[in-house]
Amino acid sequence: MRSTNSEGRYLSPGVDQSLKVVVLGPFGVGKTTLVRAVSEIRPTSTEERMTKAGEAVDTLQGLSDKTTTTVALDFxxxxxxxxxxLYxxxxxxQTRFSFMIDELMQGALGGVVLVDTARITESWDAMERMEEAGLPYAVAVxxxxxxxxxxxAELRRALDLDPxxxxxxCDVRYRESAKTVLIALVSHLLSRLSLEPAS
Ligand SMILES: Nc1nc2c(ncn2[C@@H]2O[C@H](COP(=O)(O)OP(=O)(O)OP(=O)(O)O)[C@@H](O)[C@H]2O)c(=O)[nH]1
Ligand SMILES: [Mg+2]
Structure with a gap:
């Protein structure tokens, strides 16, 4: 029988429910950092080095230590x-890779939208995508x-968030902090389920 080893590589035998969660948000907001911080398996990333040629489109304001960008997905x-x-x-x-997002959202049951308060409006696109897909989500600053x-209250107004x-x-660099976002999302999903009329 498979069980969790010291690296947490295998699933615990008691796990019988899984949820696919997508993490979206603008360039450099911390999506890859969040997935890496919480993952118990070695995360899969598709990071590519940002090049001189990309400087015009890859805005690095406030992100001077960022040298790579996700070109497809983190897992x-x-x-x-x-x-x-949770998977x-x-x-x-980056908007030039946004065609990937519809694919990533297939089969997802919930989402996280990350926000940097220095550029709140840049998260609107991710929120819109969640809403268009009818996907319940949590917003994490x-x-x-x-x-x-x-x-x-001010943030909710600026984001035009549903109550x-x-x-x-959170600070997505830290596992426990990043986990609070996922716990908030799962609580939200469970409360929505409990409000649904039984069929
Ligand atoms: N100071 C600070 N830096 C952070 C924080 N979170 C992430 N960073 C840094 O900010 C940069 C952005 O991180 P990424 O996780 O690559 O962002 P991303 O959203 O995956 O970026 P793309 O995939 O390129 O859109 C990295 O250099 C992180 O080390 C944070 O909470 N505080
Ligand atoms: Mg990334």
Whole structure:
């Protein structure tokens, strides 16, 4: 029988539910960092070095240590409870790769939209995609030190968030912080399920 080894490579035997979750947001907001921080398996990434030729389109304001960008997807896995595993798919942030996102969203049951408060409006596209796909999502502010801080009410207004959509703050570089985003999403999905009329 397979069981979780020290690297967490295999699924626990009790896991009988899985959820596909997509992580979207603008260029450099921290999607790859989030998937890497929480994944219990070695995450799959499709990072390519950004080139001199891309400088005109790859805006690096505030991201001076960023040297690569996702060209297709990030993939990771997180066993959240004894019986529930999340399969995480991070998308590319650059608009020229956005055709990938519809593919990534196929079969997803929930999503995370990451926000940098220095450029809130850049997350609208990801939110719109979730809404068009009818996919419940949580919004997570990745707190960059140089970005302004806002109160929850102000943020909700700026994002035009539905009152039921979870909004959390996190630092995606840290596993426990990044996990709070996924816990908020799963709680949201469960509360929606419990509101659905039984068939
Ligand atoms: N200061 C700070 N830096 C962060 C934080 N999160 C990520 N970074 C850094 O910001 C950069 C962006 O990270 P990525 O995870 O590559 O962003 P991405 O959204 O996957 O980017 P693309 O795939 O290119 O769209 C990296 O250099 C991270 O080390 C954060 O919370 N605070
Ligand atoms: Mg990335």
């Amino acid at each position: 990771g896995r997180l066993t959240l409870t004894d019986d529930l595993v 995480l798919f991070g998308g590319p942030g 990745n707190t960059f030190a140089a970005s302004p801080r806002y109160g929850e 039921s959509t979870p909004l959390v703050e």
